[in-house]
Every structure is written in C-alpha cells, then in structure tokens.
Amino acid sequence: MTVIGWLQIILFCVIIVALTKPLGWYMTRVFDGERTFLSPVLRPIEAGIYWVSGVDEKREQHWLTYTVAMLLFHVGGFLIIYGVMRLQAVLPFNPAGQGAVAEDLSFNTAISFITNTNWQNYGGESTISYLVQMVGLTHQNFLSAATGIALAVALIRGFSRASVRTVGNFWVDVTRCTLYVLLPICIVYTLFLVWQGMPQTLGDYVEATTLEGAKQTIAVGPVASQVAIKMLGTNGGGFFNANAAHPFENPTALSNFVQMLSIFVLGAALTNVFGRMVGNQRQGWAILAVMGVLFVAGVTVTYWAEANGTTMLQALGLNGGNMEGKEVRFGIVASSLFAVVTTAASCGAVNAMHDSFTALGGMIPLINIELGEIIVGGVGAGMYGMLLFVILAIFVAGLMVGRTPEYVGKKIEAREVKMAMLAILVLPLMILGWTAVGVVYPAAVASMANAGPHGFTEVLYAYTSGTGNNGSAFAGLTGNTFFYNLTLASAMFVGRFFMIIPAMAIAGSLAEKKSIPPSMGTFPTTGGLFVGLVVGVILIMGGLTFFPALALGPIVEHLAMNAGNLF
Amino acid sequence: MLREIRPAIVLLLVLTAITGLAYPLAMTGIAGAMFPAQAQGSLIDKDGKVVGSALIGQEFTDSKYFHGRPSATLAPDPNDSTKTVAAPYNAVNSGGSNLGPTSKALADRLKEDVDKLKAENSNAAVPVDLVTTSASGLDPDVSPEAAQFQVPRVAKARNMSEDQLNQLVASNTQGRLLGLLGEPRVNVLALNLALDRAAAK
Numbered sequence: 001m002t003v004i005g006w007l008q009i010i011l012f013c014v015i016i017v018a019l020t021k022p023l024g025w026y027m028t029r030v031f032d033g034e035r036t037f038l039s040p041v042l043r044p045i046e047a048g049i050y051w052v053s054g055v056d057e058k059r060e061q062h063w064l065t066y067t068v069a070m071l072l073f074h075v076g077g078f079l080i081i082y083g084v085m086r087l088q089a090v091l092p093f094n095p096a097g098q099g100a101v102a103e104d105l106s107f108n109t110a111i112s113f114i115t116n117t118n119w120q121n122y123g124g125e126s127t128i129s130y131l132v133q134m135v136g137l138t139h140q141n142f143l144s145a146a147t148g149i150a151l152a153v154a155l156i157r158g159f160s161r162a163s164v165r166t167v168g169n170f171w172v173d174v175t176r177c178t179l180y181v182l183l184p185i186c187i188v189y190t191l192f193l194v195w196q197g198m199p200q201t202l203g204d205y206v207e208a209t210t211l212e213g214a215k216q217t218i219a220v221g222p223v224a225s226q227v228a229i230k231m232l233g234t235n236g237g238g239f240f241n242a243n244a245a246h247p248f249e250n251p252t253a254l255s256n257f258v259q260m261l262s263i264f265v266l267g268a269a270l271t272n273v274f275g276r277m278v279g280n281q282r283q284g285w286a287i288l289a290v291m292g293v294l295f296v297a298g299v300t301v302t303y304w305a306e307a308n309g310t311t312m313l314q315a316l317g318l319n320g321g322n323m324e325g326k327e328v329r330f331g332i333v334a335s336s337l338f339a340v341v342t343t344a345a346s347c348g349a350v351n352a353m354h355d356s357f358t359a360l361g362g363m364i365p366l367i368n369i370e371l372g373e374i375i376v377g378g379v380g381a382g383m384y385g386m387l388l389f390v391i392l393a394i395f396v397a398g399l400m401v402g403r404t405p406e407y408v409g410k411k412i413e414a415r416e417v418k419m420a421m422l423a424i425l426v427l428p429l430m431i432l433g434w435t436a437v438g439v440v441y442p443a444a445v446a447s448m449a450n451a452g453p454h455g456f457t458e459v460l461y462a463y464t465s466g467t468g469n470n471g472s473a474f475a476g477l478t479g480n481t482f483f484y485n486l487t488l489a490s491a492m493f494v495g496r497f498f499m500i501i502p503a504m505a506i507a508g509s510l511a512e513k514k515s516i517p518p519s520m521g522t523f524p525t526t527g528g529l530f531v532g533l534v535v536g537v538i539l540i541m542g543g544l545t546f547f548p549a550l551a552l553g554p555i556v557e558h559l560a561m562n563a564g565n566l567f
Numbered sequence: 568m569l570r571e572i573r574p575a576i577v578l579l580l581v582l583t584a585i586t587g588l589a590y591p592l593a594m595t596g597i598a599g600a601m602f603p604a605q606a607q608g609s610l611i612d613k614d615g616k617v618v619g620s621a622l623i624g625q626e627f628t629d630s631k632y633f634h635g636r637p638s639a640t641l642a643p644d645p646n647d648s649t650k651t652v653a654a655p656y657n658a659v660n661s662g663g664s665n666l667g668p669t670s671k672a673l674a675d676r677l678k679e680d681v682d683k684l685k686a687e688n689s690n691a692a693v694p695v696d697l698v699t700t701s702a703s704g705l706d707p708d709v710s711p712e713a714a715q716f717q718v719p720r721v722a723k724a725r726n727m728s729e730d731q732l733n734q735l736v737a738s739n740t741q742g743r744l745l746g747l748l749g750e751p752r753v754n755v756l757a758l759n760l761a762l763d764r765a766a767a768k
Contacts, residue, residue: 328696
C-alpha cells in the first residue's frame with residue numbers, strides 16, 4: 001500500500017460526498033414533478049410521450065398497481081431483448097455477421113438485462129451485433145436503471161407521505177428519470193469517454209498488420225454510448241468480453257476514475273433525496289455514513305491483500321503486488337478500488353479479473369454482494385435494500401427498550417418487519433441453495449476453471465452475483481451452459497423481483513399510516529449510535545448467513561495458500 | 568389494471584426508440600465529428616497501412632522489439648469449433664487467464680517465464696507485470712521497469728547502445744495523471760515505433 005494509492009481512494013470518497021447534495025437536490029425536484037433547468041427542452045418531449053402512450057401524469061397509483069405496471073414493462077423489455085438476439089442475423093447493424101444467439105443464452109441475457117444484473121454469458125465482441133448492443137442492451141440499461149430509481153423513490157414516498165393510498169405513478173417516474181437524469185448525463189459522459197479514446201462507430205472490425213507482420217482483427221463499435229449508461233445505471237454488462245478492463249472500454253486512468261465515480265454517484269445522491277423527502281437531510285447523511293463505514297473497511301482489506309500479492313509470486317521474488325489479471329494503467333490500487341466499488345453498488349463491471357484476485361481480496365467483493373449491495377448499491381436497489389436493513393435495525397432497537405419502533409415519523413409494525421425479512425431471505429435462498437446444487441451436479445462441476453476451494457468460490461460467486469443482480473464474475477467459470485444459463489436466470493429473476501414486491505408492500509403500508517411527531521422517547525436516527533446499530537445489524541445478518549460458505553471458499557483458500565498448497 | 572397495458576407497450580416502444588436508437592446513433596454522429604480519431608479506434612497508420620491501435624496491445628516475440636505482457640486470449644480451434652486454442656492478443660475475444668492464487672497451472676507458468684527472463688537479464692529483478700497476464704489480454708502497456716528490463720536484449724539484437732534505448736524508454740514513459748491517478752507506464756507499440764524510427768536514422 002502506498003501514500004499515492006490512499007490519496008486516490010480519499011479523492012474518490014471526497015468527490016462522491018461533494019456530489020451527493022447538489023445531485024440529490026436536482027433529483028428531488030425531478031421526482032416531485034417540479035421545473036428544472038432542462039424543462040424548457042425536455043418538457044415538450046415528456047408531454048408528448050405521455051400523450052402517445054396514454055399516461056395521465058396526474059393520476060397516482062396504489063402500490064400494487066405501481067408494481068404491476070413495473071412488471072408489465074419488464075415483460076415487454078424481455079421480449080425485445082430476446083427477439084433481437086434470436087433474430088440478429090437478419091437484422092441491420094451487424095457488420096461482423098454474427099449468427100443468431102442460442103435460445104438458452106438469449107433467455108439468460110434477456111433476464112440478466114431486465115433485472116439490472118448484466119451477467120455476461122455472452123461474449124460481447126464475439127457473439128452479438130451492434131443492433132443488440134444498442135436496442136437490446138443500451139436501451140435496457142436505461143430502463144432497468146430508471147426502474148430501480150423509480151422503485152426507491154416510491155418507497156421513500158411511503159415514508160414521507162401520510163394517510164394516503166398512492167405512492168406515485170410508475171410511468172411518470174420512469175419517464176422523468178430517463179429524460180431528466182439519465183439521458184442528459186449520458187450525453188455529456190459519452191463525449192468525455194470518446195475524447196479519452198473510447199470508440200463510437202458503426203463501422204466494420206478493423207484489420208491491422210502488426211509491426212511483426214501478423215494480422216490482428218480489432219473489434220470496435222458504438223462502445224461509448226453503451227458504457228456511459230452501463231456505469232451510470234450500475235448495469236455493468238460489457239460491450240466487450242473483458243468489460244472495463246478492455247482498453248477500448250476503459251482507455252485511461254482518468255476514464256477509470258470517472259467510471260468509478262459514475263457507478264456511485266446516483267446511488268449516493270438517493271440518500272440525499274431520501275433526507276429531503278422525509279424533511280431532514282441528516283437522515284440521508286446517516287444512511288450514507290453507514291454505507292461509508294462498510295465501504296472503507298472493504299477497500300482497506302482488498303487493497304491490502306492485492307498489494308501483498310500471493311505466496312507464489314513472493315516465492316519467485318516478484319514484487320509489486322498481485323498483477324495477474326490486472327492492467328498496467330490501473331495497477332493495484334485502481335483495480336482494488338474498482339472491485340469494491342462495482343460490488344458495493346450492483347454494477348458488476350470489472351477492470352480486473354476477480355477470479356485472479358487473492359483469496360481475501362476476492363472475498364470482499366463476494367461479501368459486498370452478499371450483504372445485499374446496500375453500500376450505495378445499485379441505482380435505487382441499494383436504497384430500498386438499505387431501508388429494509390434500517391427497518392430491521394429499528395425493530396431490534398425497539399425490542400431492546402420495549403417500545404414500538406419508529407422511523408422518520410412512521411411506526412414500524414409487524415407487517416413491515418415481516419416484509420423486510422421476506423425480502424432479505426431471498427438472498428440466502430437463491431445463493432446458498434443454487435450453490436449447493438452447483439457443486440454436486442456433475443454438469444455444473446465441469447464448468448469450474450480452478451480446482452480446490454477456488455472452484456467452489458467460482459460457483460458461490462456466480463450465484464451471489466446473479467441473485468444480487470451484480471453481474472461481475474469469477475469469470476473462469478464456464479457460465480454459458482444449459483444448466484448455468486437457466487439456474488442463473490432464476491437466481492437473477494427471484495433476486496430482483498422477490499425483493500421488489502415486499503419492498504413495495506412496505507411502501508404501500510407506510511404511506512397509509514399517520515405521521516407521528518418525534519417525542520422524548522423516539523430513538524434518534526441521525527447520530528452515531530444509529531449508524532453503529534445499522535452497521536451491526538447488517539454485519540450480523542450477513543455473517544450468520546454466509547460465514548459457513550465463505551469459510552469453505554476464500555477463507556480455506558487463504559489458509560491453503562499460506563501453507564503452500566496448490567490445486 | 569387494464570389501463571396500464573397501453574403504456575406498457577407504447578411507452579416501452581417510445582423509450583426504446585429514444586434510448587436504443589436515437590441516443591446511440593446521435594452520439595455516433597456527434598462523437599465522430601468531434602473526435603474522429605478516437606471514435607474510429609485510435610488507429611495508427613504507417614506508410615498508408617493500419618499497423619494497429621494505440622490502445623490495443625499486439626504480440627511481439629522478436630528479440631529486436633520490446634515485448635508486452637503475456638496474453639491469455641483464446642480463439643476457436645480451427646479443427647474443432649467446440650474447443651479453443653491460445654491466441655495471444657486476439658482483439659476479437661478479450662479476456663484474462665482467470666487463474667486463482669492457489670492454481671498450480673499459474674505457478675508453473677510463472678516459474679517457466681521467470682526462468683526465461685532471468686536467463687535473458689540476470690542483473691535486474693524480474694518485474695511482476697512482465698510475467699502476469701493482463702485482465703483484457705490486450706494491455707497496451709508495460710511498467711517502465713519492464714521496459715528497462717528488456718533494454719540489454721534489444722540493444723544486443725539491434726546493435727544499439729543501452730543509453731540510447733534507456734532514453735527512448737524514458738521519453739515514452741507516461742506518468743500518473745496530475746501526479747496522482749493511475750500508474751506510470753510505457754505503451755509498447757508506441758515505443759517500438761519510436762525504436763524503428765531511431766534505428767532507421
């Protein structure tokens with residue numbers, strides 16, 4: 001670990017905190033339906049969209065209608081992706097002549113993108129056409145991100161409103177999020193990325209003759225426009241197979257730094273949106289503090305482990321940390337930071353191969369996802385995930401002092417706690433359940449790339465990443481098989497929607513409650529005690545659930561590595 | 568609930584057209600006009616022919632060139648499409664080795680490569696990036712230490728002085744951005760192009 005390394009990490013944290021407030025202010029205005037500086041341009045487009053699609057923007061929805069609208073929207077999104085993938089051979093924008101994508105892979109990819117997971121069983125440059133990249137993937141990157149944010153805002157409205165039956169209008173929230181938040185940022189961001197060296201072309205792959213006279217075919221494409229939303233929307237599905245490690249998908253140290261910022265920025269700003277909507281910004285900062293504590297702890301461990309390297313490197317006198325599967329322009333610190341950022345949020349883009357990380361360095365990304373990706377989290381998903389843990393923490397605090405728990409003026413009662421538990425139980429069910437199947441079913445075992453405990457970790461990571469809708473991988477695992485395409489799709493689907501439905505039920509039930517003013521006996525939820533309590537609940541829940549599995553994978557591998565065992 | 572069906576279809580199609588077609592196509596036009604070189608892939612022409620991209624590593628094995636990092640990229644086996652074969656710096660199928668910290672295959676490969684490099688230059692410590700594969704398999708850079716490590720070999724093959732080559736490496740070394748972000752590095756293709764020019768003089 002070096003001083004310059006830590007300075008990069010500190011700079012990253014400072015910029016995120018600095019952006020949280022102004023962006024939170026802007027997003028609050030967007031979701032409250034107020035005018036913004038972009039309204040003169042965008043308002044006519046917005047009104048036109050409502051007019052053709054028959055949306056009455058004044059009509060609000062009950063939580064159940066809101067959820068059904070969201071589900072219907074995703075059925076359509078699924079069909080579009082599946083359709084263009086199966087038909088890409090006969091559709092335009094296919095200069096490389098890619099053939100139809102297989103049924104199971106198309107199914108997996110379609111589920112993967114509508115759930116904001118973006119797991120890559122497809123190979124990017126070697127499998128799919130430019131049309132699929134644009135109409136299938138870029139478009140769903142926008143919409144799954146907008147959906148996540150809309151749902152988080154609906155849950156926040158549950159807290160901020162009192163005695164009403166509605167939580168907003170799904171169509172309006174998605175449209176406004178796309179037009180006012182995602183698109184404007186992406187337009188500027190795309191140009192920045194192209195300036196840094198990212199291709200943006202519909203032309204053919206380039207044929208080059210290398211200095212030594214060999215032929216090299218170089219894949220290009222409309223990369224920048226897809227990468228901008230892939231990062232901002234915490235989608236993470238790469239244009240290229242190697243994702244953000246590919247020099248075209250992340251050309252410079254600056255592009256890398258800005259990509260990391262863009263993964264966190266909207267999720268962090270949502271904590272401020274929460275604070276503003278419930279009428280006390282300090283409520284938002286307290287939640288960001290919980291995230292910050294867990295984040296810094298994770299970065300420290302991964303950076304330390306990667307900078308130390310592995311025993312096999314040390315034995316050969318190779319210093320400078322674990323560079324296997326990392327790029328020179330990023331080095332140890334920017335690769336470690338990226339890995340923690342991408343898994344703390346549900347992004348899943350990678351600029352280094354997590355499969356080649358040290359055992360402990362790779363365990364932190366795994367833990368980040370298993371805790372529910374609530375450290376900033378996926379856009380929206382992180383916020384509603386975190387609020388579920390807050391509900392549990394408040395419930396525990398209430399049990400300790402024997403009072404009905406309250407949070408931001410709402411009584412937390414049996415229904416909320418039951419729903420929060422139901423949502424959180426999805427994680428162990430899908431992650432541990434499918435991992436158990438994956439390590440005994442012969443066809444699944446054959447997919448492992450590494451032997452020993454590392455092979456187990458590959459499988460555990462795959463289902464963790466799928467259920468958490470992250471999408472990063474211990475990429476040695478051959479995921480493009482019938483078994484993994486289907487089981488991972490089920491993990492992604494359940495991990496997304498079975499979390500959303502209970503969260504929306506909470507939103508509906510909270511919105512109907514009266515708001516009670518704070519009294520002498522109200523547990524303050526803006527101070528250090530609250531932050532400590534939530535961190536504790538998150539770690540205890542995660543630890544009790546996943547420690548046995550972690551012990552079989554990364555922990556035993558770390559011990560084996562130190563004992564000099566190879567597999 | 569029924570009245571949600573029309574927006575589910577129409578709004579989806581409208582937003583698909585905006586975000587899936589209008590946005591990427593407009594960005595392609597604007598970016599191509601503003602940054603034509605980058606938008607096409609930062610291609611390098613030499614004598615009217617494309618010799619590669621400034622951002623994409625290519626394979627160097629000749630001792631008169633500086634070498635990049637080992638690459639783990641694969642290509643379909645021409646004899647059996649269900650299998651793959653090693654194809655270093657394959658720029659249509661990026662990827663890493665994905666070998667973990669307790670992999671015997673990785674330990675064997677490292678040992679072999681370190682021995683080879685030690686035979687080539689026993690005076691300096693082997694730089695770690697010169698024996699580890701990159702994440703993309705297309706890393707265009709090596710560390711300045713890795714370039715300096717190869718100077719004696721290239722000097723011998725080219726019949727050039729080590730001082731001249733060390734200068735060439737130094738002038739092709741890019742530092743951290745603002746002294747802070749990223750890592751110091753040498754673009755191998757740029758260095759080799761400069762080397763060819765220097766040798767021609």
